[in-house]
Amino acid sequence: xxxxxxxxxxxxxxxVKRLFLExxxxxxxxxxxxxxxxxxxxxxxxxxxxxxxxxxxxxVAREESAPICQDTGLAVVFVELGQGVHVAGGLLNAAIEExxxxxxxxxxxxxxxxxxxxxxxxxxxTPAVIHILIAAGDRIRLTVMPKGGGSENMSSVTMLLPTVxxxxxxxxxxESVLKAGPNPCPPVIVGVGIGGSMEESLILxxxxxxxxxxxxxxxxxxxxxxxxxxxxxxxxxxxxxxxxGGSVSALAVHVEMKPCHIASLPVAVNIQCHVARxxxxxI
Amino acid sequence: MQNSxxxxxxxxxxxxxxxxxxxxxxxxxxxxxxxxxxxxxLQETLQRGEALPFDIxxxxxxxxxxxxxxxxxxxxxxxxxxxxxxxxxxxxxxxQGMKGMIGKGKRSAEVVAxxxxxxxxxxxxxxxxxxxxxxxVRSVELVAYADLGPEAILRLELVDMPVVVVNDTQGxxxxxxxxxxxxx
Numbered sequence: 208x209x210x211x212x213x214x215x216x217x218x219x220x221x222x223v224k225r226l227f228l229e230x231x232x233x234x235x236x237x238x239x240x241x242x243x244x245x246x247x248x249x250x251x252x253x254x255x256x257x258x259x260x261x262x263x264x265x266x267v268a269r270e271e272s273a274p275i276c277q278d279t280g281l282a283v284v285f286v287e288l289g290q291g292v293h294v295a296g297g298l299l300n301a302a303i304e305e306x307x308x309x310x311x312x313x314x315x316x317x318x319x320x321x322x323x324x325x326x327x328x329x330x331x332x333t334p335a336v337i338h339i340l341i342a343a344g345d346r347i348r349l350t351v352m353p354k355g356g357g358s359e360n361m362s363s364v365t366m367l368l369p370t371v372x373x374x375x376x377x378x379x380x381x382e383s384v385l386k387a388g389p390n391p392c393p394p395v396i397v398g399v400g401i402g403g404s405m406e407e408s409l410i411l412x413x414x415x416x417x418x419x420x421x422x423x424x425x426x427x428x429x430x431x432x433x434x435x436x437x438x439x440x441x442x443x444x445x446x447x448x449x450x451x452g453g454s455v456s457a458l459a460v461h462v463e464m465k466p467c468h469i470a471s472l473p474v475a476v477n478i479q480c481h482v483a484r485x486x487x488x489x490i
Numbered sequence: 491m492q493n494s495x496x497x498x499x500x501x502x503x504x505x506x507x508x509x510x511x512x513x514x515x516x517x518x519x520x521x522x523x524x525x526x527x528x529x530x531x532l533q534e535t536l537q538r539g540e541a542l543p544f545d546i547x548x549x550x551x552x553x554x555x556x557x558x559x560x561x562x563x564x565x566x567x568x569x570x571x572x573x574x575x576x577x578x579x580x581x582x583x584x585x586q587g588m589k590g591m592i593g594k595g596k597r598s599a600e601v602v603a604x605x606x607x608x609x610x611x612x613x614x615x616x617x618x619x620x621x622x623x624x625x626x627v628r629s630v631e632l633v634a635y636a637d638l639g640p641e642a643i644l645r646l647e648l649v650d651m652p653v654v655v656v657n658d659t660q661g662x663x664x665x666x667x668x669x670x671x672x673x674x
Contacts, residue, residue, distance in 0.1 A: 253514070253654070257616055260652070264619035274557045274567040277620040315566055317557040317640050326527055328639045357572040357594075357617065389665050390572045390595035392617035445670035449594065449616055451654055452668030482618040 209291060212345035216297035218490055219347065223284065223306025226351040226486040228314050231279045232272050234265040237420040238458075238483050245394060245455040254453025258394075261448075261481060272314075276482045279316035280353030282307040282335040285414070291345030300337055303349075307335045319356065338410065350417060352485040358395065361387035364409050364475040376401060376474055377433060381440045383476040384457065389450025392480035394458045396420065397437065400475040403465040408473035415461035416479045417487075424462060434460045458483075494652060500548025501589035503609045509655045511662035515613065516650040521550040521592065523644040525571050528635055529579040536582060543634035543643065547587035550613075551576075554592075555640040557620070565627045565646075567620030570594040573612070577601050584608040592653055596665055606661050613653035614664070626651035 239262070246258040268275040284303050294302070311318055311332040318332045342348070363383060367375055380399055387395070400411025424431040437460045447453020458481065467473060497505060499519035509515070522544055524532070535542055553573050557566035573593030580591065581604035589610050594617040597605075605612060615623070629647040636642050656664045 260616055260619050260622060264622040267625075268567070268621035271621060273560075273621040273624070275621060276618045277555065277557045277567040277569050278571070279557060315558040315560045317555065317566070319640065330639075360572065385669075388596055388669075389614070390574065392594065443670065445668050446665070447668060449614060449654075450596075450665045450668060451614065452664070480618055 209345065211293045212291055213293050213295045214347060214490060216294055216299070216302035219294065219299065219302040219349070220306040220309065222349055222488050222490055223303050223351060224310040224313070226349060226488055227282065227307060227310035227353065230351055230484040230486040231274050231314060231316055231353055233269050234275055234482065235419075235485070238481070239265060241420040241458045242481065245458060249448065249453050249455045251447055251451070251453035253451050254447040254455060257448035257451060258455070274314070274316055275484070276355060277317055278319060278355040278357065279311065279332075280355050280484070281320060281359070282332055283352040283354050283413070284335050284337045285350040285352070285417070286337065286339045287342040287348035288339055289344035289346045290341050292347055299339070303337055304333045304335055307333055346489050348487065348489045350485060350487040352417065355480055355482065358391035358478045358480040361391040362412070362475070362477045364405055364473060366405065367472040367474050369470065369472045371472065373429070373433065376472075377437055377440070379474055380437050380460070380476055384441050384478070385444055387478055388446060391478045392482070393446060393450060394448055394455045394481050396458050396479040396483050397441070397460040398477040398479060399460065399462040400473075400477070401462060401464040402467035402473060404467070405473050407465060408475040409477065411463040411465060412475035412477035415463040416477060416483065417485055418461045420459050420483070427464065430462045430464060434462050496650065499550050499590070501550060501611070502548065506589055506609045506611045507659050509611050509658055510660070511655050511658045511664040511667065513655040515653050515655060517550070517592070517613065517648055517653050518650060519648060521552045521646050521648055522633065523552045523554045523556070523568070523646055525553050525555050525641050526575055527638050527641040528643050529576050531635060533579050533582060536586070542586065544645070546583060548589050549587070550590035550592060551583070551588060552592040552646065556624075556644075559630070565624050565630050567624050568627060569620035569623050570615040570617050573597060580604065584610045597657060602657050602661060602663065605657050606659055609659045611655060611659065612657040614656040615651070615653050623651065
């Protein structure tokens with residue numbers, strides 16, 4: 208291993224701040240492309256009008272540096288920390304929290320974090336939800352994801368019977384999306400985590416939402432097929448954009464998988480609204 | 491949106507009865523933005539036998555909490571939050587005279603029944619287009635509960651805000667009608 212590389216905590220703060228400012232105002236090119244494609248595919252006239260408004264809003268938000276959605280989310284941050292890195296000048300977590308604090312103040316973003324019991328707002332959208340993974344190398348990969356409450360509320364983890372197999376998983380995910388219906392602002396993106404322990408399935412489902420739209424599952428042919436089948440089922444239901452009726456209820460289904468216990472089959476479904484916001488930087 | 495009918499608040503029984511699930515509407519006039527915590531307080535106010543902080547007769551409540559207003563602007567980004575969380579409070583407010591709700595997502599059977607009983611309507615607004623929807627807001631005024639921050643009650647003056655009638659006074663439900671009951 209090479210020498211230890213020092214990264215100033217201030218650079219982490221600045222990067223996290225910049226990423227949240229961008230994510231909340233500029234919809235990613237992959238999402239815009241997926242929305243444009245679905246506008247052509249959508250069979251309902253009202254559904255096409257909804258998609259047109261969604262695209263128009265993205266342009267307005269970008270032009271005005273305004274939040275795409277008033278719900279600028281809980282600040283979720285994934286960190287891949289190279290083990291050759293030493294963070295200088297402060298704690299890594301504190302540097303990330305400060306970046307969130309600054310972005311939400313400067314961007315005039317809604318502070319949507321509160322005490323669960325008193326419901327008193329923390330006032331600065333912290334604490335963030337921070338997932339840290341140690342990786343090889345001497346860099347830090349920071350991925351930020353403002354996650355809205357409406358779609359998060361429609362998400363779940365279920366311990367299925369191991370014997371239900373692929374068909375059981377398919378049915379469960381389709382039923383979950385159908386049950387969520389119009390609540391999470393369709394067209395949605397469905398993140399699915401299969402396997403691992405209970406909590407790992409949830410993190411897999413959330414990470415699945417970070418995969419660029421239009422990119423097929425390249426790691427496992429079986430998952431690629433499963434994604435296509437679930438997407439076709441969901442879009443056959445007729446809910447459509449915002450549930451007003453139509454053929455585009457979901458833009459994509461992304462599945463990630465890990466081995467699990469012989470007694471278990473955890474399946475997590477994390478639903479993402481059409482304002483699928485995430486940004487990444489490597490420092 | 492195209493082929494829309496323009497209506498103005500406050501709403502009357504006659505106007506509500508003329509609205510049908512699936513109708514595209516341009517909403518004009520005063521509405522009140524209120525969400526979770528504000529509804530809880532409105533319920534507590536009524537339970538204490540006190541008056542509500544605004545006249546709810548004929549009123550439309552918009553389930554919304556905008557992002558902060560930047561200098562030189564009227565309002566920040568604004569759009570509907572998911573409505574089912576206000577289901578426990580909606581029948582009580584309809585009983586007090588509320589005639590319309592704007593939100594997104596399904597309502598409970600109790601709320602749908604109350605809409606028939608009190609001749610009220612539920613409008614679906616498009617979620618996730620909050621920068622665009624802000625352009626339909628011509629003025630904003632704080633009504634109550636400033637301490638709730640983004641959950642305070644606001645009076646908004648709307649001009650041509652596009653909404654769709656989801657539940658009407660006849661018990662119809664656009665979301666249900668849209669679904670094709672195919673086998674999984």
